[in-house]
Amino acid sequence: MGGTEPARPSGPLIVQKFGGSSLASVDHMRRVAARIAADRAAGRRLVVVVSAMGDTTDDLLALLRRLASRPSAREVDMLLSTGEQASAALLASALTAIGCPATSLTGWQAGITTDGVHRKASIRAVAAARISREVGAGRVVVVAGFQGLGPGGEITTLGRGGSDTTAVALAAALGADGCEIYSDVDGVYTADPRVVPEARRIPRISYEEMMEMARLGAQVLQIRAVECGLVHGVTIVARSTFAPGPGTEIAGVAAVEDRVVARGVAHDRDVAKLALCGVPDRPGVAHRLFAALADAQVNVDMIIQSQSRAGRNDIAFTVAGEDLERAEETARGAASDLQAESVLAEPGYGKVSLVGAGMASHPGVAAAMFAALAEAGINIEMISTSEIKISCLVRGDRLEQAVRAVHAKFRLEAGSA
Amino acid sequence: MGGTEPARPSGPLIVQKFGGSSLASVDHMRRVAARIAADRAAGRRLVVVVSAMGDTTDDLLALLRRLASRPSAREVDMLLSTGEQASAALLASALTAIGCPATSLTGWQAGITTDGVHRKASIRAVAAARISREVGAGRVVVVAGFQGLGPGGEITTLGRGGSDTTAVALAAALGADGCEIYSDVDGVYTADPRVVPEARRIPRISYEEMMEMARLGAQVLQIRAVECGLVHGVTIVARSTFAPGPGTEIAGVAAVEDRVVARGVAHDRDVAKLALCGVPDRPGVAHRLFAALADAQVNVDMIIQSQSRAGRNDIAFTVAGEDLERAEETARGAASDLQAESVLAEPGYGKVSLVGAGMASHPGVAAAMFAALAEAGINIEMISTSEIKISCLVRGDRLEQAVRAVHAKFRLEAGSA
Numbered sequence: 001m002g003g004t005e006p007a008r009p010s011g012p013l014i015v016q017k018f019g020g021s022s023l024a025s026v027d028h029m030r031r032v033a034a035r036i037a038a039d040r041a042a043g044r045r046l047v048v049v050v051s052a053m054g055d056t057t058d059d060l061l062a063l064l065r066r067l068a069s070r071p072s073a074r075e076v077d078m079l080l081s082t083g084e085q086a087s088a089a090l091l092a093s094a095l096t097a098i099g100c101p102a103t104s105l106t107g108w109q110a111g112i113t114t115d116g117v118h119r120k121a122s123i124r125a126v127a128a129a130r131i132s133r134e135v136g137a138g139r140v141v142v143v144a145g146f147q148g149l150g151p152g153g154e155i156t157t158l159g160r161g162g163s164d165t166t167a168v169a170l171a172a173a174l175g176a177d178g179c180e181i182y183s184d185v186d187g188v189y190t191a192d193p194r195v196v197p198e199a200r201r202i203p204r205i206s207y208e209e210m211m212e213m214a215r216l217g218a219q220v221l222q223i224r225a226v227e228c229g230l231v232h233g234v235t236i237v238a239r240s241t242f243a244p245g246p247g248t249e250i251a252g253v254a255a256v257e258d259r260v261v262a263r264g265v266a267h268d269r270d271v272a273k274l275a276l277c278g279v280p281d282r283p284g285v286a287h288r289l290f291a292a293l294a295d296a297q298v299n300v301d302m303i304i305q306s307q308s309r310a311g312r313n314d315i316a317f318t319v320a321g322e323d324l325e326r327a328e329e330t331a332r333g334a335a336s337d338l339q340a341e342s343v344l345a346e347p348g349y350g351k352v353s354l355v356g357a358g359m360a361s362h363p364g365v366a367a368a369m370f371a372a373l374a375e376a377g378i379n380i381e382m383i384s385t386s387e388i389k390i391s392c393l394v395r396g397d398r399l400e401q402a403v404r405a406v407h408a409k410f411r412l413e414a415g416s417a
Numbered sequence: 418m419g420g421t422e423p424a425r426p427s428g429p430l431i432v433q434k435f436g437g438s439s440l441a442s443v444d445h446m447r448r449v450a451a452r453i454a455a456d457r458a459a460g461r462r463l464v465v466v467v468s469a470m471g472d473t474t475d476d477l478l479a480l481l482r483r484l485a486s487r488p489s490a491r492e493v494d495m496l497l498s499t500g501e502q503a504s505a506a507l508l509a510s511a512l513t514a515i516g517c518p519a520t521s522l523t524g525w526q527a528g529i530t531t532d533g534v535h536r537k538a539s540i541r542a543v544a545a546a547r548i549s550r551e552v553g554a555g556r557v558v559v560v561a562g563f564q565g566l567g568p569g570g571e572i573t574t575l576g577r578g579g580s581d582t583t584a585v586a587l588a589a590a591l592g593a594d595g596c597e598i599y600s601d602v603d604g605v606y607t608a609d610p611r612v613v614p615e616a617r618r619i620p621r622i623s624y625e626e627m628m629e630m631a632r633l634g635a636q637v638l639q640i641r642a643v644e645c646g647l648v649h650g651v652t653i654v655a656r657s658t659f660a661p662g663p664g665t666e667i668a669g670v671a672a673v674e675d676r677v678v679a680r681g682v683a684h685d686r687d688v689a690k691l692a693l694c695g696v697p698d699r700p701g702v703a704h705r706l707f708a709a710l711a712d713a714q715v716n717v718d719m720i721i722q723s724q725s726r727a728g729r730n731d732i733a734f735t736v737a738g739e740d741l742e743r744a745e746e747t748a749r750g751a752a753s754d755l756q757a758e759s760v761l762a763e764p765g766y767g768k769v770s771l772v773g774a775g776m777a778s779h780p781g782v783a784a785a786m787f788a789a790l791a792e793a794g795i796n797i798e799m800i801s802t803s804e805i806k807i808s809c810l811v812r813g814d815r816l817e818q819a820v821r822a823v824h825a826k827f828r829l830e831a832g833s834a
Binding site: 026029030033060063064066067068069070071072074075076078079081082083085086088089090092093094096097103104106109130153155 | 443446447450477480481483484485486487488489491492493495496498499500502503505506507509510511513514520521523526547570572
C-alpha cells in the first residue's frame with residue numbers, strides 16, 4: 001500500500017448512483033467525490049450515475065410553471081434533463097480536481113435509448129461502447145441519470161427517481177460486478193422507524209419483497225429500478241452516502257436464502273374506499289367500471305366483489321386519497337350506466353401490509369396478522385393477499401397502531417439476520 | 418385583420434436572437450414571448466436563438482470553480498450548454514402557453530456541428546432539416562445558442578457571445594430573409610454615449626466597419642457573428658428587445674450605400690505600450706518576438722518598427738492592460754535572445770479610432786484627425802491605419818477628451834442618415 005493510485009484500475013466494475021440530496025451543495029459534491037476517488041484508488045472501475053443537485057428539478061419545474069400552466073411533456077424533458085447534465089459535469093470536474101480522472105456523459109452520449117414516452121420513458125437499450133472505452137482508459141465515467149434518447153433524437157426523461165433505473169440498466173448492460181444506490185437513508189427497514197422505533201434494517205431482501213415494500217423503500221430505491229434489477233438479475237445494494245454501513249441488498253429469491261415468513265411491515269396512508277352497491281350481476285360489469293377508471297388515470301389498488309343478495313353484487317375498491325374526487329366522478333358515471341343502486345366514497349383509510357416471501361408456504365400467517373389487529377381492537381375493512389403479502393385496510397386513525405401491532409406480533413425487531 | 422393567427426405562417430423567414438439580459442426573469446421571458454408571438458401572428462416564420470437566462474452562465478462557472486480551480490474545457494462545455502438548453506425549453510413553453518406553437522432544440526438537435534474545439538468552437542456546418550421541418554409545420558423553433566456537436570459526439574460551446582454567431586450561421590444555412598439580434602442596447606452609436614453625449618445611433622454600417630467598431634459594438638453584437646455575416650452575406654439587424662426602434666443594420670459595403678468618410682469613433686481603454694529598444698537589424702527578429710508573444714497567449718494590437726540608428730531598430734507594440742505582465746516577461750526573454758539594449762513597458766494608455774469605409778478614397782482624413790487631437794493639446798504616441806480605420810495611441814487620462822475631439826471634428830453628431 002504505497003498510497004499511489006492505479007493509473008488504470010483493474011478491479012471489479014461497479015455502477016454507483018448518487019441522488020440529489022447527496023449532491024445538494026458544493027460541500028456534498030466534494031464529499032461524494034472523495035468517496036468515489038477512494039473507491040477508485042482501491043482498484044474499482046467505476047461508472048457513477050447522478051441525479052440533479054438538491055432541489056434543482058423542483059426549482060426548474062416551478063420556474064416552468066410560472067411561464068406555462070400546462071407545459072408539454074417534451075419541453076419538460078428538455079428542461080429537466082439539464083439538471084442531471086450539470087450535476088454530472090460538476091462531479092466529473094470535482095473528481096478530476098482531486099486527481100481522479102473522470103469524464104461526464106449525457107444520457108445520449110452514454111448510449112441510453114428509450115421508447116420515447118416523454119416524462120416516463122422506459123429504457124429500451126444501452127449501447128455501452130463509449131462508457132466501456134472511457135472506463136478502459138482508466139477514467140471514472142459520470143453519467144447524467146434519468147434520461148435517454150428517444151426515437152427521432154428527442155430527449156426523454158424516465159420519470160421521478162429514474163436515475164436509479166439508469167444505474168441498474170447500465171449495470172446490466174455493462175455486466176457490472178455490482179450496483180450501489182446511495183441516498184440519505186441507510187437501507188430498507190422492517191417498518192417505518194418513525195412509526196415503529198424498534199424497526200430494524202433488513203440486510204437482504206428479494207426483488208419481489210422489495211416491490212411490495214414499495215412505500216417504505218421509496219426513499220431508498222425506486223420501484224422501477226427494482227423491477228429492472230429483477231428482469232436483468234442485477235443485485236442492488238442500497239446504502240447511505242455519508243454514514244458507513246452495509247445497507248440493504250436486493251437480490252433474487254434464490255440469493256436471499258432466508259425466505260422468512262415476515263420480512264417487514266409496509267403501510268400506506270391516505271387511502272380512500274369506494275363502493276358500487278347493488279350492481280346487477282351481469283358479465284362485463286367489472287370491466288366497464290375499471291376500464292372507465294383507467295381511462296380517468298385512476299390507479300385502483302384493492303378490489304373486492306361480493307354478492308349482497310340474489311342477482312346484485314357490491315364492488316368495493318380503494319384508490320389513493322388524492323384520486324378520490326376523480327374516482328368518485330368516474331364511479332358515479334359508471335354506476336348510472338350499470339344501474340347500480342348506490343355509490344359510496346369515503347376518504348380516511350390506511351393500509352397495513354405484511355410482506356414475506358416465505359408466507360406462501362407457511363399456513364397461519366394471515367390468521368396471525370388478523371389476530372394482531374383484533375387484539376389491538378382494530379377493525380379490518382378490506383383484505384387483499386398475494387403470494388408474498390397480506391394487506392388490510394383499516395381506519396386511518398388506527399393505522400400506526402396497526403403497524404406496531406403487526407410488527408410486534410411477528411417479532412420483526414428481533415430479526416433473523 | 419380578423420385577429421386570428423395563421424396556423425402556418427408563410428411570410429418571410431427570420432432568425433431572431435435574444436440575449437441573456439432579455440431573458441433574465443420570468444417577466445422578461447413573457448415579454449419576449451409576446452413579442453415573438455406578435456411577429457408570428459403577422460405572418461413571419463421564426464427561428465429564435467436564445468442565450469442562457471440572465472447570469473446563469475456566470476453562476477454555473479462560479480459553482481464549478483468552487484469544485485475545480487482548473488476545470489477541463491470539455492466539462493465546462495458540458496456544464497454551460499445546459500443554460501441555453503433550459504432557456505430554450507422555457508421560452509418554447511412560454512410561447513406555447515400563449516397560443517404560439519413552438520418547439521425547442523438543443524444545438525445538436527438543430528444540426529449544428531463544430532470543429533470540436535472546446536470553449537471556442539467554430540461552426541462547421543448546419544444540417545437544418547429538422548428546423549425546416551418544424552418551421553414548415555407552423556412552429557416557432559427555439560434553438561439553444563452558443564453550442565454545437567463536435568466530432569465524436571462531444572458537446573462544444575462557441576465561446577462568449579456565441580449565440581449571436583449561432584443566429585447568423587442559422588440564417589445563412591436556412592437562407593433566411595433576415596437575422597435580428599436583440600439586446601438591451603438599441604444599436605451601434607457613433608461613439609460611446611457615456612463619453613460623447615451627442616453620439617448618434619448609426620442606421621447602417623458595413624461588416625468591415627462594424628468589426629473595427631468592435632469595442633463599441635461588443636454589447637450589441639459579437640464580432641465573430643459579424644465575420645460570419647460577412648462570409649455568408651447575411652444582413653444583420655441589431656436592435657433593442659424592449660425599446661421599439663429600427664436599430665442598426667449591418668450589411669455588405671455595397672448595401673451600405675452611404676460610404677462615409679467617418680462612421681464612428683471607437684475607443685479602447687487600458688492599453689499598455691511595450692518597446693524593445695536597440696534591437697540588431699537582422700532578418701527574423703520580429704518573427705521571434707511576436708511568435709514568443711503568441712505562444713504566451715498575448716494578443717498584440719498596434720506594432721511599429723523604427724530605425725533608431727545604424728544597425729539598430731526599436732520595436733514598439735501595444736497589448737491589453739491585463740496582458741502587460743505576461744507580455745513584459747515574454748518581451749524580456751526575447752530581448753535577451755535578440756540582444757536588445759533595453760525593454761520599456763508602460764501601462765496607462767488608451768486608443769482612439771476613427772472608422773469609415775469611405776476614408777480610403779478621401780485624402781486628408783488622417784490629417785484632420787491628427788489636427789483634432791493637436792487642437793485639443795493631446796500628444797499622439799503611436800499611429801496605425803487600415804483601409805477603413807485610423808487609430809491613435811494617447812495617454813489614458815486624455816482618452817475621453819480625444820474621443821470627443823475626433824467626434825466633433827467629423828461632425829458625427831449631425832449624421833448623414
